[in-house]
Amino acid sequence: MGTDLREVKAAGKRPSGLPADLAGVVGLTSVVVAAAVLPIVNETLVRALVAIPFALFAPGWALVAVLFPHGHHETDESGGDRTVSDGLTLYERVALSFGTSIAVIPVVGLVLDLSPVGLAPDAVVASLAGLVLALVAVAVRRRRALPSELRYSVPYRRWLSAARSNLFRTETSRDTALTAVVAVSLLLAVGSVGFVAVDPKQGAQFSEFYLLGADDSGDLTAESYPQNFTVGESRSLVVGIQNDEQTTTSYTVVVRLDRVELRASSTRVVESERLHRFEPRLAANETWHRQHAVRPSMAGERLRLTYLLYRESPPEDPTVGNAYRDARLWIDVNER
Structure with a gap:
């Protein structure tokens, strides 16, 4: 089932605000930059914990948001016998975000390696953060150019409600827990690749x-x-x-x-x-x-x-x- 069209319209009633998904990307980027700059945390495990989801997800999500500003919804026309779909589903966006993030990071690293700056960790973080923020700005502009009912939006309230109801159902709680374990394991495995690119170690210092x-x-x-x-x-x-x-x-x-x-x-x-x-x-x-x-x-x-x-x-x-x-x-x- 696609997202209910009424919910999409309700989510787009504030055209001047930063969309929730892009606001989350900006927030994660700010946290990563702070973890790289602040001397209290830049040598601790906190830096790795925030760098992994950032490298794994943020660049790709921002790029996908630029390329696909439309939301995905399904509407039955007057006869009820035809379905119209626009944009990408959530699962397609997430899959593309992972793939494009893993593709974007090596390109940024190659450009830095060929530049006078080199592959210093601070330069990598600054370059990725700047790229993500620039893509977010373009994505916001593209979404605002569309009618509010056609923009992509995140129905997070419905997701939270559905997650609570499914989690506490006895017959599905075990499956939910196993799915969560598999998902976290996959994120950590793939995210480690992104973290190595964000925080490269080039031998002795x-x-x-x-x-x-x-x-x-x-x-x-x-x-x-x-x-x-x-x-x-x-x-x-x-x-x-x-x-x-x-x-x-x-x-x-x-x-x-x-x-x-x-x-x-x-x-x-x-x-x-x-x-x-x-x-x-x-x-x-x-x-x-x-x-x-x-x-x-x-x-x-x-x-x-x-x-x-x-x-x-x-x-x-x-x-x-x-x-x-x-x-x-x-x-x-x-x-x-």
Whole structure:
């Protein structure tokens, strides 16, 4: 049986409001974005629990809503011997939504992979959310262009009433429970595919940190470092960071010149001066280079020029021991 035409007309009496099904898609999209952004929940199981139904259902439902704005209803004409049907049934919409969601997500992932942004989880979530919201806007416009009695609408009140009556009937309660178990198992199995696409894991997450020097021809290499300095005079190095953390990351680079005392099993800093500080913010897979003019004021032989890398802010006393990454050079600094 199709949806009663009177119910379809009643559901379409508020043409200015967001349809219930599309409002649910917008709400689910907002929850997914919040779960990806909020630091309290983005590393918990909550993110997976909302990402699975979003990836499995929301993109496809929004696209199907754009393509098929008509509702499905059946009416008997005056003689009662002919049936007229429009649009898709609920089951057809759900089936198409699953299929198109699984088809849309890899396409979005391919576009991102070929772009400078890359397949960072935040970029995937943002792209899918933006796509879903854009499709919802188009779907709303297409539905409003139709007469209210022809628009697709969700008769959720009738569904809830029917579900309550069937659930508490003794002869059908067991079948209902088994059907629910099978449905949930299927959703979890297929949804895991979508979740992998929404939250891709690309191996280890790390940052590359390095120093480069210019050779005689001006090319940057990992060998041509300046080793002899003069107090008050500058010589240049290039500091490099490659962000492979799979997400946008804020860094702090602290540059120190240390006079150290080498012991049998440890190194003790006798004197130190802080030379510079950088605070770059890099998108996933972005590379950062910065030329640094080193101008020491402390003279001595075998001084340790140390570059300390931190994610976010460094502690009050930055050291090799508490740095995320470090790069060191041994240099000689002569008096003028």
